[in-house]
Amino acid sequence: MTPEDILKLPSMPAAAPSYPLGPYRFINREFMIVTYETDPVALRAAVPEPLEPNADNLVLYEWIRMPDSSGFGDYTESGIVIPCTYQGEPINYTAQMYLDDEPPISAGREIWGFPKKYALPKLVVASDTLTGTLSYAGQTVAMGTMAYKWQESPGGCEAQAKSMTNTSCNLKIIPDVDGSPKICQLVAYNLEDVTVKGSWVSPARLQLIPHVNAPVADLPILRIVGGKHFISDLTLPHGRVLFDYIKDAAG
């Protein structure tokens, strides 16, 4: 294998790359998001500077069912998103993500710095209840429930699609081979070509169980705001560096 061939590889291993080059298209991607209010001190500790958590202390706990994802296949994800601001502009910071498929874990971590770990999330319609569960290392750590297609969301599919193209960001950390930080950045991206096929709101409940390696309960639930359920097609493109901690520390 020549150096030219090596530089064209999208990912490791060279013998069978985990993921192809992007962008990545998702068809029939189904979301259940439970919004809740948490403790401001815990929230501040979970959000890296220079991001600022919002004053309303809201957290989004998500389940995402992805049956058809280019390069990645069929998988499910669960995790925590924190609405913040960066230099006064709204931005969604992804704090934790758990999923059951290696290529999107590796691609997510290595390209965008999505904070992904391997676990077993499920999102199913169980009788009258849209039900999300998350199992980590054999233990249930989260359960979310929503009434099923209770009421169309305000503004319908169009408003939902528009909100999904807002900027999101992650903290990307990749060590160097000697253990020192090689990449330490806030990276931003915006979803593209978003079509929403249905969008609903309903009452919701969320139970989070303390676990050291899947600490979803570290942001405690003070009050449930409500649930949102929507189905969409969308594209995840590459992104851009918002803030570089190594350059900042070097002055």
Next chain:
Amino acid sequence: MNKQDVLKLSSMPLQSPTYPVGPYKFFERQYMIINYRTDPAMIRQMLPEPLEPDGDVVSVQWLDLPDGEGFGAYSAVAQAIPCTLGGERCTFLTQMYVDNCPPLAGGREIWGYPMKYGIAKLDTVGDTLTGVLTYAGQTVASGTMVYKHGSPTDPAAIEALLKRTQVTLKLIPDIDGSPAIAQLVGTTFADVVVKGAWTGRARVELIDSVNCPLADLPVLEHTGGLHLVTDMTLPYGRVLHDYLG
């Protein structure tokens, strides 16, 4: 979290880093190494330049790792190609499969170990040391070795084999999709203690699978097995070659 603390994080995510800072000590690390002769043209195709092939005998290895600091208990399969770099004998790891996220993410992100998620098992079943690898629900490799039949003629050679530099091709994309890291990385195990070593007949079956293509290095002739129980420390590595200059 303030910016100084962000720079001290060992890994993502901020709230619960996937792996701690190294080095990583392993206890009772058990290997079943099945050596076989393969097609030299395929070796040449799989070895990244400037590595050079060192013979045509490669191996598929099952590892049982019951006690890895920071990582826990897990199992792995690796395919290894003997090679040379600047005249030094090394081992290039071309494919690895593990069933545990912290060593998978840490392996890829620190050293560039070519790890994907697969379910490896290494068990003693009756009279047979037995390794199986399942990828995406399908059995893709099975290996068998006679149980503790022979002793190595040269115990020093076993330790030298375990201390031989492992070479990996570390590739990490930048956020725009261009390569951020493209390096050959060298890693040498430290504090190697061989607690048991046995030789004997072995067989391996590799099944064609697109996302787990161990069978791309075909089995032409079995050349024997090696069964080891060790304690050893995985330290950080060093850059042997940087493709980005």
